[in-house]
Structure formats: C-alpha cells, structure tokens
Amino acid sequence: MTLDIDLVSDFVCPWCFLGKVRLDRALADLKASRPDLDVRVNWLPFFLNPDTPPAGEPYRAFLEAKFGGPIKAEAVLDTVRAAAADDGVQYAFERIQTRPNTLDAHRLIYRAQSHGQKPARVQALAHALFAAHFQEGRDIGDKDTLADIAAACGDRRELVRAWLDTRDDIDKVRRMAEGVRRQGVEGVPFFILNRKMAVSGAQSAAVLGAAILQSLETGKPS
Template sequence: MILDIDLVSDFVCPWCFLGKTRLDHALAELRASRPDLEVRVNWLPFFLNPDTPAAGEPYRAFLDAKFGGPIKAEAVLDSVREAAAMDGLHYAFERIQTRPNTLDAHRLMYRAQAAGRKPAHIQALAQALFAAHFQEGRDIGDADTLADLAAACGDRRDAVAAYLVGKADIDKVGRMAEGVRRQGIDGVPFFILNRKLALSGAQSAAVLGAAILQSLQTGKPS
C-alpha cells in the first residue's frame, strides 16, 4: 500500500522542523506494524517572508522586530525549545547569524523530487536543510552551503552548484508556492494525507499517526 503525503513547509520555520520530526516518529511506529507500506513525502514550497532579501538578513534583528523586542523574541524561542525537547529535537538558535532567503533551498528540493530521487534521499535532504539552519547555524541561502548539503546526501556537488548559479525552476517553484497560497494554506507546516485529509500545524506524532491510518482506510479520491 502507498501513502502519499504532501508537506507544505519552509526550511526556516522551526515548527516545520518539529512537524517533520513528529511525522518521522509517527511513520516509524506505523512501519513497525505495516512493513509493506510505501511512504512518499512530497515537499511543497512556502515562503514565510517572501520579501526576505536575496542575501538574507540578520537573524536576531529580524526576530526582535517581528516579536517586539529581544525579551519577547527569546520567549517565543523558549516555547519552541520546550515543545521540541519532548520529541528529542534540540535547536541551536544562538548559532544562527543569518535568516536566509529560502528560494534556492526550495529549488534544491524541487530538483531532487523532479529527478525522481528515492524517498530516503528526499527525506535526508529535508533533514539536512533543517539541521543546517537550526542546529548548525549554516546559511542555507548560500549556494556553496546548499551544494555541500546536497553532496552529503549523495548528489553531485558540481551539478548542484551549476544548477543553483542559474535560474532553472525559479518560476516553477514560485508558481507552486502561489498555488499553495491560492488553496488557502497560510500557515505551515501543513500536511495533506493521500489527498484526502489535511492537518495544520506541528501536530503530535499520535495525532499524525491516527490521521494517517484514517487516510489509508478512506483511500484516495477517484
């Protein structure tokens, strides 16, 4: 049996990283009882701040401006840390210097999916992008950084670097993001299960697991 999951996210969204982590936990538990299940996760682009400069912007200054000062910004980060710790996910917000423009990160994911990469490769790439930003403090808006991440996931670094220097798929990624917005999705993460059920937010692994089972029972629309 095949499980198709469309996951709308942005790689600079901390709740999206938590949502992926909880989805991973839900799928691991499901596979224990359903080893025959084939899972395909399709990553769809979302831009939390479409007006982010191409070169990115200072991370803490952005947070302070968004949340009304450093004290309020730190309180928001603390809430994310507390929620994620229960799932074994730890952030290193203090290491982040740049809030990147994520167009090229989404292009990199689009390229991998369009090339028909195996699900394990796609998931590894998504994990690498989130971890690079939130745990290693690397600039995932930088082409060299993205090429290194792709190479670590088994891609050819030179091919990725050449792709990112050009403008291939920029319009396609933009249209996909616009299409997501037109569907009324204005917050991430957003999960669409078997094109049948939808969940918004970083739901718990238990909630995701129950919804996945329900989507498998109801099947896909004809």
C-alpha cells in the same frame, strides 16, 4: 497500499523542523505494523516571508522586530525549545546569524524530487537543510552551503553548484508556492494526507499517526 503525503513547509520555520521529526516518528511506527505500505512524501514550498532579501537578513534583528523586542523574541524561542524537548530536537538559535531567503533551498528539494532521487535521500536532504539552519547556524541561502549539503546527501557537488547558478525551476517553485497559498494554506507545517485529509501545525506523532490511519481507511469499500 500507498500513502501519499504532501508536506508544505519552509526551511526557516522551526515548527516545520519539529513537524518533520514527528512525521518521521509517526511513519516509523506505522511501518512497523504495516510493512507493506508504500510511503511517498512530497515536499511543497512555502515562503514565510516572501519579501526576504536575496542575501537574507540579520536573524536576531528580524526576530526582535517581529515579536516586539529581545525579551519577547527569546520567550518565543523558549516555547519552541520546550515543545521540541520530548522529541529530542535541540535548536541552536544562538548560532544563527542570517535569516536566509529559502528560494534556492526549495529549488534543491524540487530538483531532488523531479530528478527521481530515492525518497529516503530526499528526506535526508530536507532534514539536513533544517539541521544546517537550526542546529549548525549555516546560511542555507548561500549557494556554496547548499551545494555542500547536497553533496553530503549523496549528490555531486559540482553539478549542484553549477545548477544553482542557473534559473532552472525558479518559476516552477514560485508557482507551486503561490498555488499552495491559493488553496488556503496560510501557516506551516501543513500535511495533506492521501489528498483526503489535512493536518495543520506541528502535531504530535500520535495525532499525525491517527490522521494517517484515518486517511488510509477513508474511502475504502465497506
């Protein structure tokens, strides 16, 4: 049996990072009881702020402008930290200097998927992009940084770096993001399970697991 999951996210969304970790946990639990299950996770791009400058923008200033000052911004970050604590996800928001434009990060994931890289490698790349931004404070809008991340996940750095300087797949990624919004997705993470069910938000691993099981059962002959 095959499980297809379309995961809509943005790499500057802390809830998307948490959602990815929780999905991994739900899938690990599921595979323990259903080892024959073929799981395919397809990443779809979303731009939280489509007007982010190509070179990014100062992270803290962005947060304070969005949430109404430093105290309110810190309260929002504390909420994220608290929600992620039980899942073992630690954020280092204080290390982030730049809120990047994520077009090239989404291109990198699209490239990995369209080139037929192994699913485990694609998932490792996605996790590495989140970790680079939220835990290491690296600028994932920077092409050199992206090439380094791809190389650490098994790709050839020089090929990735040269490809990032082209315009390959830019239009495709933008069309995909536009298509997701046209389908009514306004917030992320957003999970589409077997094209039958949708789950919105960084739900717990238990909730995601129950929804996945339901999507596997839906449509089965009685």
